Amino acid sequence: MIEIRNLYKRYHNHHGSPWVLENINLTIPQGVSVGLVGRNGAGKSTLLRLIAGMDNPERGAIERNCRVSWPIGLAGGFQGSMTGRQNVKFVARVHGGRYQVEEIIQRVQDFAEIGEAFDEPIKTYSSGMRARLNFGLSLAFDFDIYLSDEATAVGDRAFKAKASKAFKDKVGQASLIMVSHGEGMLKQLCQAGIYLKDGQAIWYDDIKDAIADYHAETDAVREKQDAAPRSGTLQKPKTSNPNMQKKGKKSVEADDIQSLENRLETKENELTVAKHAFEHAKSLGLVTPGNPSPYRKRFRKAHQQFHQTKQRLQQARNASQTGSENNLNPHGAADNSTD
Ligand SMILES: Nc1ncnc2c1ncn2[C@@H]1O[C@H](COP(=O)(O)OP(=O)(O)OP(=O)(O)O)[C@@H](O)[C@H]1O
Structure with missing residues (x-):
């Protein structure tokens, strides 16, 4: 069982320190596999890292009364200058105890199927090869969770199938806490769900309900986005919005919102790539505290651009909303019939 009590987490970025997780309270029972859902940036990976004990919360506590793995997935904490074999040997020794080091190495080598690269330095690996090794390594130990x-999104088709089979084979002996954008996979492997939204975690006994509520959120956002250009179109008439004029601002056109939405999507993709590259570089030892690194710089820049674009889009939507309301109700009387 995992007990999460009054958990708070935030990162100190140049644009501020908003809470990523805010007062999370959860009990995750043993033997129940849980799917973690939420939008990009909702804090899913952050919560997994905290549960694994790889990062510390700002406040609150996590009690683990069972053996919990590290997060299996893209980023791995391997030492880049050491070979795959040496890394596995190192971890097997650290975990020590009843595990036979040579047996573990063999199991990982068999699962990862990376051929001769097993004896090459990790820094020469592709992200898929690192993911295979990371996956194989975690499966070689008996964790409860x-x-x-x-983890099941990386690699080629054959590896994906092997990865999901490996998880299915664990059913009965262990459970999962799983982040995946593949809903089919979540429904197949998990019973319960946690939906992360606005820093809060909502528990669902049934993963399908968590996914349904997550869909409701994304659908609502999409509907709002679809509605925004329509209200922008309403204010297209030659007469511009008088309130806007007073503030000296240009009225917002539907095209502006659409292009900002497209830009936001691009910036989000760039941020995801930069984030993975940064984490990858960090695990290879290429990023050290206080050391200027192009990976960190790129991640920060992508982060900044994403948030700036998001802010501009929000402003554009607000302006569009105000504009259309004023156009529909030129005398400025409150119109409560919508929203
Ligand atoms: N090391 C870090 N430094 C600064 N900010 C970070 C760091 N890691 C995550 N964040 C920020 O914390 C928030 C939550 O990130 P996290 O990666 O946990 O989200 P996620 O739900 O896993 O997103 P995704 O679905 O895109 O992988 C984001 O705004 C992200 O930019």
């Missing part, structure tokens, strides 16, 4: 961060 495996943490999976998009």
Whole structure:
């Protein structure tokens, strides 16, 4: 069982320190596999890292009364200059105890199927090869709970099938806490769900309900986005919005919102790539505290651009909303018939 009590987490970025997780309270029972859902940036990976004990909360506590794996997925904490074999040997020794080091190495080598690269330095690996090794390594130990961060999304078709089979084979002996954008996979492997939204975690006994509520949120956002250009179109008439004029601002056109939405999507993709590259570089030892690194710089820049675009889009939507309300109700009387 995992007990999460009054958990708070935030990162100190140049644009502020908003809470990523705010007062999370959860009890995750043993033997129940849980799917973690939420929008990009909702804090899913952050929560997994905290559960694994790889990061510390700002406040609150996590009690683990069982053996919990590290998050299996793209990023791995391997030492880049050491070979795959040496890394596995190192972890097998650290875990020590009843495990036979040579047996573990063999199991990982068999699962990862990376051929001769097993004896090459990790820094020469592709992200898929690192994911295979990371996956194989975590499966070689008997954990009660495996943490999976998009672990079944990496690799080619054959590896994906092998990865999901490996999790299915664990049913009965262990459970999963799993982040995946593949809903089919979540429904197949998990019973319960946690939906992360606005820093809060909502528990669902049935993963399908968690996914349904997550869909409701994304659908509502999409509907709002679809509605925004329509209200922008309403204010297209030659007469501009008088309130806007007073503030000296240009009225917002539907095209502006659409192009900002497109830009936000691009910036989000760039941020995801930069984040993975940064984490990858960190695990290879290429990023050290206080050391200027192009990976960190790129991640920060992508982060900044994403948030700036998001802010601009929000402003554009607000302006569009105000504009259309004023156009529909030119005398400025409150119109409560919508929203
Ligand atoms: N090391 C870090 N430094 C600064 N900010 C971070 C760091 N890691 C995550 N964040 C920020 O914390 C928030 C939550 O990130 P997290 O990766 O946990 O979200 P997620 O739900 O897993 O997102 P995704 O679905 O895109 O993988 C985001 O705003 C992200 O930019």
